[in-house]
Amino acid sequence: MYSTAFLDIPALASAGGSVQLPGSKSISNRVLLLAALSSGTTAVHDLLDSDDTRVMLDALRALGCQVALAEGTTRITGLGDARPAAALSLFMGNAGTAMRPLTAALALLGGDYTLDGVARMRERPIGDLVDALRQLGCHIDYLGTEGFPPLRIAQGAGVPALALDRPVRVRGDVSSQFLTALLMALPLAAKSQDVVIEVVGELISKPYIAITLALLARFGIAVTNENWQRFRIPAGSRYQSPGSIHVEADASSASYFIALGAIAASARGQKGIEIHGVGLNSIQGDIRFIEAAQAMGAQVSGGPNWLRVERSTWPLKAIDLDCNHIPDAAMTLAVMALYADGTTVLRNIASWRVKETDRIAAMATELRKLGATTEEGPDFLRITPPATAQAWRAASIHTYDDHRVAMCFSLAAFNPAGLPVRIEDPRCVAKTFPDYFETLFAVVQPASTGVPVICIDGPTASGKGTVAAKVAQALGYHLLDSGSIYRATGLAARQAGLAIGAEHAEAIADLARTMALRFDAGRVLLAGVDVSDAIRTEQAGMDASLVSALPQVRTAVVALQLGFRTLPGLVADGRDMGTVIFPAAPLKVYLTASAACRAERRRQQLLARGINAKIADLRADLEARDARDMNRSVAPLKSAQDALLLDNSELTIEQAVAQVLAWWQQRQPFARSAAG
Numbered sequence: 001m002y003s004t005a006f007l008d009i010p011a012l013a014s015a016g017g018s019v020q021l022p023g024s025k026s027i028s029n030r031v032l033l034l035a036a037l038s039s040g041t042t043a044v045h046d047l048l049d050s051d052d053t054r055v056m057l058d059a060l061r062a063l064g065c066q067v068a069l070a071e072g073t074t075r076i077t078g079l080g081d082a083r084p085a086a087a088l089s090l091f092m093g094n095a096g097t098a099m100r101p102l103t104a105a106l107a108l109l110g111g112d113y114t115l116d117g118v119a120r121m122r123e124r125p126i127g128d129l130v131d132a133l134r135q136l137g138c139h140i141d142y143l144g145t146e147g148f149p150p151l152r153i154a155q156g157a158g159v160p161a162l163a164l165d166r167p168v169r170v171r172g173d174v175s176s177q178f179l180t181a182l183l184m185a186l187p188l189a190a191k192s193q194d195v196v197i198e199v200v201g202e203l204i205s206k207p208y209i210a211i212t213l214a215l216l217a218r219f220g221i222a223v224t225n226e227n228w229q230r231f232r233i234p235a236g237s238r239y240q241s242p243g244s245i246h247v248e249a250d251a252s253s254a255s256y257f258i259a260l261g262a263i264a265a266s267a268r269g270q271k272g273i274e275i276h277g278v279g280l281n282s283i284q285g286d287i288r289f290i291e292a293a294q295a296m297g298a299q300v301s302g303g304p305n306w307l308r309v310e311r312s313t314w315p316l317k318a319i320d321l322d323c324n325h326i327p328d329a330a331m332t333l334a335v336m337a338l339y340a341d342g343t344t345v346l347r348n349i350a351s352w353r354v355k356e357t358d359r360i361a362a363m364a365t366e367l368r369k370l371g372a373t374t375e376e377g378p379d380f381l382r383i384t385p386p387a388t389a390q391a392w393r394a395a396s397i398h399t400y401d402d403h404r405v406a407m408c409f410s411l412a413a414f415n416p417a418g419l420p421v422r423i424e425d426p427r428c429v430a431k432t433f434p435d436y437f438e439t440l441f442a443v444v445q446p447a448s449t450g451v452p453v454i455c456i457d458g459p460t461a462s463g464k465g466t467v468a469a470k471v472a473q474a475l476g477y478h479l480l481d482s483g484s485i486y487r488a489t490g491l492a493a494r495q496a497g498l499a500i501g502a503e504h505a506e507a508i509a510d511l512a513r514t515m516a517l518r519f520d521a522g523r524v525l526l527a528g529v530d531v532s533d534a535i536r537t538e539q540a541g542m543d544a545s546l547v548s549a550l551p552q553v554r555t556a557v558v559a560l561q562l563g564f565r566t567l568p569g570l571v572a573d574g575r576d577m578g579t580v581i582f583p584a585a586p587l588k589v590y591l592t593a594s595a596a597c598r599a600e601r602r603r604q605q606l607l608a609r610g611i612n613a614k615i616a617d618l619r620a621d622l623e624a625r626d627a628r629d630m631n632r633s634v635a636p637l638k639s640a641q642d643a644l645l646l647d648n649s650e651l652t653i654e655q656a657v658a659q660v661l662a663w664w665q666q667r668q669p670f671a672r673s674a675a676g
C-alpha cells in the first residue's frame, strides 16, 4: 500500500495479464455482522482486509465476539443468545457499511452505546434510520447535529417494548443502507410475530438490497420481498451460522480493471485483462457495470468467477445512462468518458452526494483539471472529453479521502498526451482495495516516456544511500542500491575462494550473473542467506570497489540493474547510474561532501556498530576507494554532464532530501498547476 503524500503515475500505454481482486467490502461487512449475531462459528474465506472491515471487526470484538484469523480464514464466533458488552464507545471511521447496520443491531440488542466516526462520517446522514428505530420505540439521541453521527443508543436498562404490530417505515431514496441495516437487525425482534418493513419513496440501489437478502438467507433468515416495497421477516427467525462462507470479490473494484481493459491497448502477446474473483453470475449489482462498459465499446467475456476484457471500439462511445443500479461503479464511467467520442451523461446519481465525499462535485472538479468540460446537476453529471490530445492537462487529483476517486482517476494515465497523473493521498484506497496501485502496476506498461528514474551518484559516504532511500520513500518509488550488487559479488567471489583480480574476471562475472541475489524489505539475501551486514563492512566496500573495476563484471550486472526500473518509478544510487545505466534519466544528482566530512560520517557509522576506527585511516581508505572508482577504465565515477551538483557537507539529511525532491517537483508538469 502506498502511504506517500501523493503518487505520480507515469503516462501509460498498454495493459495485459491477470488480476485477483480483493473481497467485496459490502459483502464482507454484512457477513461479519450476520456471523456475529448468529449462533455458532462461521469460517469466513476471502474476507476483505481493509480500513472498513477492520472497523467492523474491532467493534465486534469489543461487543464480545471471538475473532480468530488463521491461514487467510477469519473465524467469528457469534453472540447467539449471549448478551453483548453492555456499554461501549465505538469508532466507525468512515465506514457506512459498519455505522448503519451496527446502529440498528445495537438498538435491538439493548445496552448503552455511543457511535462516532471521522469528520466526514459526521456529515453523512443517518436520520432516516434513527427515525425508523425510534418509531419502533428505541431510545437514540444525537450527540452533535440532528440527523448525523455521533449518536447514543441509551438502552442500558434493556431493549424497550417494541411497536411491532405495524410496519416499520423507512425512506429508501437516500441510502439503501438504512433498509439493509433494518433487514439485518430486525430478525432479532421477529420472535413471536412477523416484522414488516415498508419502504417510503422510490427504493434506490436495489442490487445492494438483493445482496442483503441473499446473505440473510445464508444465515437462516428467509425474508419475503414484496415488490421492493415491503419486506416481511417471519416470526421465529433465528440467525444460524452457515459454518463457512466465501466472500465474492468486489464487483465495484472490478470496474477499474474492466475499464482498464476497455481503455488500454493490449500489451504485446496478451489479449486484454483477465479478472479473477468475480464473474458473470455475481450476486453484486455493480456487476452490471459490464453492460455499461460494453455500451461504451468494451469486449467482455467471462465465467462464474472470472472476466476477460479487451479494447474493441475506439475511441469509446459516449453514453447517456441511468446509473441508479450501479452507484459506486458508475464513477468509473465518468473517467471512461474522457476517452469517448462525445458527451457522456450519468443520471440518477443523487446518492453520490452523500457518500465518502460529495462525489458529483468531486468528479466534476477533478475531471475539469484534466481538461474535460463538465456540468453537474443535483443528480447528474455531464462529461465532454478534452477536444484534442493537446487539450489534456497534467493534473494533481485531489481524492477527498474517497477510495473510488483515487482508483478511477488512475485510469487517466492513458491520456493521449502522454502526461503523468498525480493521485493525492493514495492511501485512501485502503478502504476497500489496499493494494490497488500495486495490482494496477503489475498489468500495465508505460508509454514511450517510460518509467521515471532519479539517479543519485557520488563518492563513498556522501550520503547517497541515505538520501536515495528517503527520496524513494517519499515518492513511493523503488530503490536500487547498485553498490550492494557489487558488494554481494565481492562476497560471493570470496566465498568461492576467488582472489579479486583480472585473472578471475570471467569467473567473477559468471558469479555476478548467476548469483541468487534478492532484495527484501531493506535486507539483502544471497542464496537465501541474509548478507545485509556482511556486505557493509569496510573490507566488503573495498572488495566491491575492486570487482566493480572489472569490465566483465559491470557488463554482467547491467540487466539486473535495468530490471529495477518498474512502475511507478525508481531512485537509483551508485557511481554510474546517470552516466551509464540510466543515461536518459530525467533527474540526475551528483551528491558529494568534503573528504573530511565523509570520513567523520563513516566514523560515526562505525561507532554506531561498536567499531572504533581512526579518522585518518578512514579518510585514507575512502580517498583510495574514490581514486579507484574515478580512475577505472569502464564507467568511472564522475558527474553526468546534465547532473545537478549537491554538496551536502553543510546540510542535514532532511535538507539534502528536500533539495532532491524540490528538483524533482520542478520537473513535473503538474507541479506548477498544483501550486497555482
Ligand SMILES: Nc1ncnc2c1ncn2[C@@H]1O[C@H](COP(=O)(O)OP(=O)(O)OP(=O)(O)O)[C@@H](O)[C@H]1O
Residues within 6 Å of the ligand: 458, 459, 460, 461, 462, 463, 464, 465, 466, 467, 483, 541, 601, 602, 604, 605, 648, 651, 652, 653, 654, 656
Ligand atoms: N547530510 C548529511 N549529514 C550528516 N550525515 C549524513 C548526511 N548524509 C548522510 N549522512 C550519514 O552519513 C553516513 C553515510 O551515508 P550513506 O551510507 O548514505 O552514504 P553512501 O554515499 O551511500 O555511502 P557508500 O557509497 O559507501 O555506500 C550515514 O550514517 C548517514 O546517516
Ligand SMILES: Nc1ccn([C@H]2C[C@H](O)[C@@H](COP(=O)(O)O)O2)c(=O)n1
Residues within 6 Å of the ligand: 460, 461, 482, 483, 484, 486, 487, 541, 544, 545, 548, 549, 573, 574, 575, 576, 577, 625, 629
Ligand atoms: N553504480 C555503482 C555502485 C557501486 N560501485 C562500486 C564502487 C563502490 O566503491 C562499491 C561499493 O559501493 P557503495 O555500496 O559504497 O555505494 O561498488 C560501482 O562501481 N558502481
